[in-house]
Every structure is written in C-alpha cells, then in structure tokens.
Amino acid sequence: MELILDITLLSLLLVTAVYIAWTRDLFAAVMLAGIYGLLSASFFMSMGAVDVAFTEAAVGAGISPLLMLSTLAICGRAQRANPQRAILALISVTVVGLLLISATLEMPAFGSPDAPAHLHVAPRYLTDSMREIGIPNVVTSVLASYRAFDTLGEVVVIFTAGLGVLSLLGLQGETLPRQVQSPMAEPSHLVLRVVGKVLVPPIMLFALYVQFHGEYGPGGGFQAGVIFAVGFILYSLVFGLDAVERIVNRSLVQALAALGVLVYGTVGVLGIVSGRNYLDYSGLAGDSVTGQHLGIIAIELGVGITVAAVMMLVFFVFSAQLVRGRVVQHAS
Amino acid sequence: MLLSALYNYWVVVLLMMTGLYMVIAQGNLIKKIIGLNVFQTSVFIFYISVGKVTGGSAPILSQLATVYSNPLPHVLILTAIVVGIATTALALALVLRIRQSYGSVEEQDILTRDSQC
Numbered sequence: 001m002e003l004i005l006d007i008t009l010l011s012l013l014l015v016t017a018v019y020i021a022w023t024r025d026l027f028a029a030v031m032l033a034g035i036y037g038l039l040s041a042s043f044f045m046s047m048g049a050v051d052v053a054f055t056e057a058a059v060g061a062g063i064s065p066l067l068m069l070s071t072l073a074i075c076g077r078a079q080r081a082n083p084q085r086a087i088l089a090l091i092s093v094t095v096v097g098l099l100l101i102s103a104t105l106e107m108p109a110f111g112s113p114d115a116p117a118h119l120h121v122a123p124r125y126l127t128d129s130m131r132e133i134g135i136p137n138v139v140t141s142v143l144a145s146y147r148a149f150d151t152l153g154e155v156v157v158i159f160t161a162g163l164g165v166l167s168l169l170g171l172q173g174e175t176l177p178r179q180v181q182s183p184m185a186e187p188s189h190l191v192l193r194v195v196g197k198v199l200v201p202p203i204m205l206f207a208l209y210v211q212f213h214g215e216y217g218p219g220g221g222f223q224a225g226v227i228f229a230v231g232f233i234l235y236s237l238v239f240g241l242d243a244v245e246r247i248v249n250r251s252l253v254q255a256l257a258a259l260g261v262l263v264y265g266t267v268g269v270l271g272i273v274s275g276r277n278y279l280d281y282s283g284l285a286g287d288s289v290t291g292q293h294l295g296i297i298a299i300e301l302g303v304g305i306t307v308a309a310v311m312m313l314v315f316f317v318f319s320a321q322l323v324r325g326r327v328v329q330h331a332s
Numbered sequence: 333m334l335l336s337a338l339y340n341y342w343v344v345v346l347l348m349m350t351g352l353y354m355v356i357a358q359g360n361l362i363k364k365i366i367g368l369n370v371f372q373t374s375v376f377i378f379y380i381s382v383g384k385v386t387g388g389s390a391p392i393l394s395q396l397a398t399v400y401s402n403p404l405p406h407v408l409i410l411t412a413i414v415v416g417i418a419t420t421a422l423a424l425a426l427v428l429r430i431r432q433s434y435g436s437v438e439e440q441d442i443l444t445r446d447s448q449c
Contacts (some may be wrong), residue, residue: 089357161418
C-alpha cells in the first residue's frame, strides 16, 4: 500500500513538472507549481517527514505561487519560444540525466535500515535526545539545539534575503499616493470578505499553536512564521494593503525581522555568560534539561518572528510594486 | 526488486532534469525561476527519500514506535525550504528590477538591449 502511494505521488509530480516545462502560459505554470508544491508536501507526509510536509504545504503551495503571481501581474503571462535552444538543452539534459541514473544504480536500496545515512549521527539523536534535551520531537531538538548554529545561519540568510528585496524594490514604494486602494481589494466580493474575516483568527491561533507546540508535535518557528504571515497576507488580499498597514506598518515589520535574529543571537551569548559554549542552553536554568527547554523556546520564537516578518515584508514590497504599476498605467 | 529499490531516485533525476531543462531552454526569466524551484524540490525529495527507513514512523518519540525515520535530513530540508522561498523572493525582485530597466523579462530582448549600448 505504501509503495503504491509512493509511486502514484511521484508519478503525479513528474507529470506536473513536465507540463510546467511544456506550457507557454506562465499563469498556468505558476498554478501548476502550486499543485507541485502540494503534491510534494503529500509525498513528504508519506515519508514520515511531518515537519517538512508542514513547511512545504505552507511555502510551496501558498506563499511561493502568490509571489510569482504578483510578479506575473506586472510582467505579463505570455512567454516566447526558442526552438533551437530547446533541442540543444534537451540533448545536454538527457546526457546528464543518464549519467545521474547510472550513478543511482550503486545507491543503497530505498528504505533500507543499514544505509550509510542511518549509521552515523542519526542513532545517537534518536536514542540520546530524550535524555539530553528532554523533548519528544527529535527534529526540533536537532534543529534548535544540536545544530542550532546551522539554524542561526539560515535565519540570517532569510533576513539577508529580506534586506535584498527591500534594497532592490522597497525604497521606490515610499512615494505612493496614500489614497490608492490595493488592486486586489474589490469591495463587491462579499463572500471573500466574510470568509476572509472569519478565517483570519483561526489562522493566527493555529500559528501560535504550531509555534509553541513544536517540541511535542510537528511544528516550530519556521512553520509558525510562515502561517502567521499567511494570516496577514490573506487579510491584505481581501481588505487591501492599507487596512493591514494600519495594524503593522512597514517600519515595524522591518524592525521585527531584525529583532528575531537579535533574540536568537542573544540566547547564544547567554550560553557563554552561563559558562558554556555559544548556543549551549544547558546552563540557562538549574538543571540542563530545563535549560535546554528555555533555550529552544526562545530561539524558536526568534526564528518565528524573523520568518513571519520577512515573508510579510516581501509581500508588502511586491504588492506596493503592483499598485505603483497601476498608478503609472493610469497616468500614462 | 530494482524498481521499488531505486524508483524514488529515478524520479528525482527526471524531476531535476526537467527543472534544469527549463533553466537552460526557456528565455523567460520567470519561467527560469519556476524551473529552479522544480529543481530545488527534487533535491528535497532526494534527501527525504534517503532519510526514509522501511516501517519507520515520523521522528517524534513515543511509546508506540521503535523504528523512526532519520531526523537529520528532515532538519536540513525544513530549513532549506524556508531559505528557498526567501531566495526565490530575491530572484523575483531582481526580475522586477530588470523589467523596470529593460522593459522586458525575455533573455533575448535583454541581450539585444545590452549589445545596442
């Protein structure tokens, strides 16, 4: 049964990917990319990677198509063909693909428990993490404690990407005439407005649950941050950007993005102050397991704040571009 | 059973090549980014497939299970997905800037404009 599910999902993924490459309508390609994200989330679920499936469902099927659609709204949905290049590309891709497939013949069988990947650090995480960290979700203990330094690097990458988007596009949006409505906000869509309003509080509540329950079940700062941002994005899609900016304005979001990284780094420094290594939480409380708990909650909070703020910031900047495009169009 | 042992890896290779094809062959910058996303997700699928143990449950410790999937690839991919969306956003922002300066997102138009000046 598991095998059939596996083969079906992967075949569907393949069909979707080929159609994305085939179609010349970019709108269709973006919508299919959303389906591709949802399919891969289902695949991760069937592989037992619940935390990953969670993230991919929120990112791959939610935010990523949304950002691409906003880009399409500015750049147009038609795409030009290039037949000569296609043949050349097809040949080189086939050669590379055959080489890679011949390399897979030497790989350990899928799911075999004695594959090299399962023999080094993984058993230690599974057997000792309960005693050392004291939380059931091993993914969270590896992410937030054993490999906290990696995660710090990734949070900084996200923050830097947010800064990059801001420096490329953000500064142009400031001169907008204030009375311009968000292009998506159509007052006539009564159903959207009612349903959107009802949906926002449960989304926020769910984000908080995912944030603080990440130690015991699937979840954590990354997922919660994305879900939290989705709540605000949904609201601004239905009621317009101005309505959201009345609650969280651009400078607040920018400050929050930096605050998350700061919280993460400060917890690391507290580790040094308590006489341990950077990002070692054992000394934060009386016994080491409580210390680990405190440290993980604090850094997950930092991760959540930065991820949510950067996602919202990127969305705000993109929709400000969209509004600006409309204004320019209107004026000319 | 060669098929069930390596099927996942073959699909990963095919997906990866589909993504690579889009990056090489399509001149439209947005389509290239979608191709990169397809490529990126195929790598995620590869890592998660490597982390799977037959009969293993999700790596959340409980009394009911004794065999778990490998948690390490999950950690790597979980963060890679969020970093991936952040870099995609940066790439899309670059596309928007290129569109402002060149008036087009087709690679050919951009190259012709560049060779004119």
